[in-house]
Amino acid sequence: MTRRPVAAVALVAVVVLSGCAVGYQPNVPERSEPPREDRLGYYDGYWYDDTFEFDAEEGLDEGETEAVVSRAMARIQLLRGLRFEADVDVELMTREAFNEEFDDVRRDPPEGQRALDNAQHEALFLVGPDRDVVDVRRRNQGGTILGFYQPSEERLVVVSANRPATLDDELTLAHELVHALQDQRFGLRPPAEATADAANARNGLVEGDATVVERAYERRCESGAWQCVEVGEDAGGTLPPEFNWGVYFFGFFPYAEGPGFVEHHRDDGNWSAVDAMHEAYPTTSAEIIAPEASGSDGYGEATVRDRNRGGWERVTVEDGPDAATVGRAGLASMFAYTAYAGERAGVIDRDEFRNTGSSGLDPDSPYTYDVPYTEGWYDDRLHAYERDGETAYVWNVTFDDAEDAAAFRDGYGRVIEHWGGQRRASAGGETVWTLDDRGRFAGAIRVQRERRSVTVVKAPSRAALGSVYAPARAPPAGVGAQSGAAAG
Structure with a gap:
């Protein structure tokens, strides 16, 4: 998913357009022949430094959009040092359409998970007992998400500021394409048993990886080394009423601390250590905050003994x-x-x-x-x-x-x-x-x-x-070798 700091996460696919007249021929920029040698920086007929002769301000047609996506994939391969294993289809969606569909994209958690999630947010004084954190997240995110990638559907969506939707933000496209590449090479389906901390640790790597690549992409766009598409206003909407900063901060963690974690482990531009962590994710957000301690045995397990009675x-x-x-x-x-x-x-x-x-x-x-x-x-x-x-x-x-x-x-x-x-x-x-x-x-x-x-x-x-939590008949909650409930 692509987000930007709120003062202000994105996933990718080829564009579905409607309303084309019979006999319409899209404007497809000329393709280059594949290189004789196996080289990064080329994808499906386009090189990373190709320049296209069209005006993005007027909106890109299907062929032009397909060329920009292929060129972006060539650029991602060059920057990340990995190849895509399959084509990626990109779907464009207006902000209004995204907000209408967003509830379908985010499925409701099971009731037990929902109750546990609400309890931890109440313990953090982020969401009161009369509110549901799932609803708070949905209200928060509707105006701040610029795009998303669904690994389960291999679906990449970029949210457009324009009506009808056009590809108007190549950096969001780049970020989500990295997620598609991660999914193809490493698999992105999260484990069902992940806690909020484990999810933040995992996403610190996933989003940090994508953000580091996106920033390298952006530097080349800003320097003029690469021609890049950026049209119109930011696709991000205004903050919704009753925006919850605490819930936002909890969810924004991977984007804030993840890039520094990835850069710490990407020694001199070598991505091999980062690749290896995609096979064995960090397990605590503390590792992302203090990357020098990543992989160490400096963290353990806390124990809570169930002493509930009286119908609890x-x-x-x-x-x-x-x-x-x-x-x-x-x-x-x-x-x-x-x-x-x-x-x-x-x-x-x-x-x-x-x-x-x-x-x-x-x-x-x-x-x-x-x-x-x-x-x-x-x-x-x-x-x-x-x-x-x-x-x-x-x-x-x-x-x-x-x-x-x-x-x-x-x-x-x-x-x-x-x-x-x-x-x-x-x-x-x-x-x-x-x-x-x-x-x-x-x-x-x-x-x-x-x-x-x-x-x-x-x-x-x-x-x-x-x-x-009845008076103790055993030592109170503390550090233990086992984190499960114990009689007491």
């Missing part, structure tokens, strides 16, 4: 993850969101998250997810529970050492208070807050640190905290 039932997901993990990307989004929403000053300043210069937000690296309170993240695990239409959760966040855990505990307390939480009691290393139902968030939260683990318990009321 654990949320399970058939053929999916049995717990949520938000990772450093999720924690950073939580702290950053406080600088953009709420009635109090942010827990961190915007400048601790945004990368700005004299001309504003850095388009290549707009945000940094290496923010205070997330340092030393080791793992986190969240279990969600349901009872009579109400939800609760238990969340363990574990760090490298007790000092990092204490910093996160203090920062998380500030987040709770940012959203109106009232401190009610502190004893034995734990603190309880309550939130009334007049704000976005409601219920009671208990936070306890033991050594390097912080355990967060959320229930609809203070009285219900003990039934969601």
Whole structure:
């Protein structure tokens, strides 16, 4: 998918046009003979540096569009050092048509997965208990997506700012073509059991790879070395009402941190290390943020013991993850969101998250997810529970050492208070807050640190905290060799 920073992910295919008159002959630029030697930079009759004699401002016909797509594929092969294994069909769509079809492109998750997803976003104070994160994402993304690629359908769509739709943004085309190339060479179907953190790690590689290539493509367009199509206004729409910055930050992570991760591993232009990671994806967003630690054993597993009683039932997901993990990307989004929403000053300043210069937000690296309170993240695990239409959760966040855990505990307390939480009691290393139902968030939260683990318990009321997570008859949640539920 192609996105641009919001101050402001894309996939590719050949164009389907309608309304052609009988006997119409598209204007197909002259093709070159294939090279005698096997060389990158040529595809289906066109070289990477070919110049076409047509005016894109007037709209490209079917033959012209096909030539631009083939030339772009030649350029992607040259920049990425890999060959396409098959042709790629590109479908053009107006913004209005995309918004109408978008709900069909994004399929609803199973109910258990939806409940778990809502619980982790509530734990991060991104989406309240009376909202559905699937709906929030859809509302957010309708105006910011420039194109997409569906691996399951091998379908590449570029969203056009023009009516009727024409190919008016070659950089979006280039980005999505990289995804098509990745799919052909490595396969892009995500594992069904991926947590949010694992998905952000995987997408950090996938989107970082595509963005690095897109930027190299853009430099050649801007220098005049390559003729490139760019017509009309940006296809990105305006921000929808009630745009949720926190959910946006959580989803934008791969585009912000992924390129730096890929560039770190692409030593002197050699893509072999990046190719290898497509066969064994990074597993945590922390690896993307700190690429020098990628592949190390510096991360482990956090444990939550189910101590629910009084009718609370654990949320399970058939053929999916049995717990949520938000990772450093999720924690950073939580702290950053406080600088953009709420009635109090942010827990961190915007400048601790945004990368700005004299001309504003850095388009290549707009945000940094290496923010205070997330340092030393080791793992986190969240279990969600349901009872009579109400939800609760238990969340363990574990760090490298007790000092990092204490910093996160203090920062998380500030987040709770940012959203109106009232401190009610502190004893034995734990603190309880309550939130009334007049704000976005409601219920009671208990936070306890033991050594390097912080355990967060959320229930609809203070009285219900003990039934969601009963007093321990065994050591409390912490670091363990097993991440599954255990009796206690």
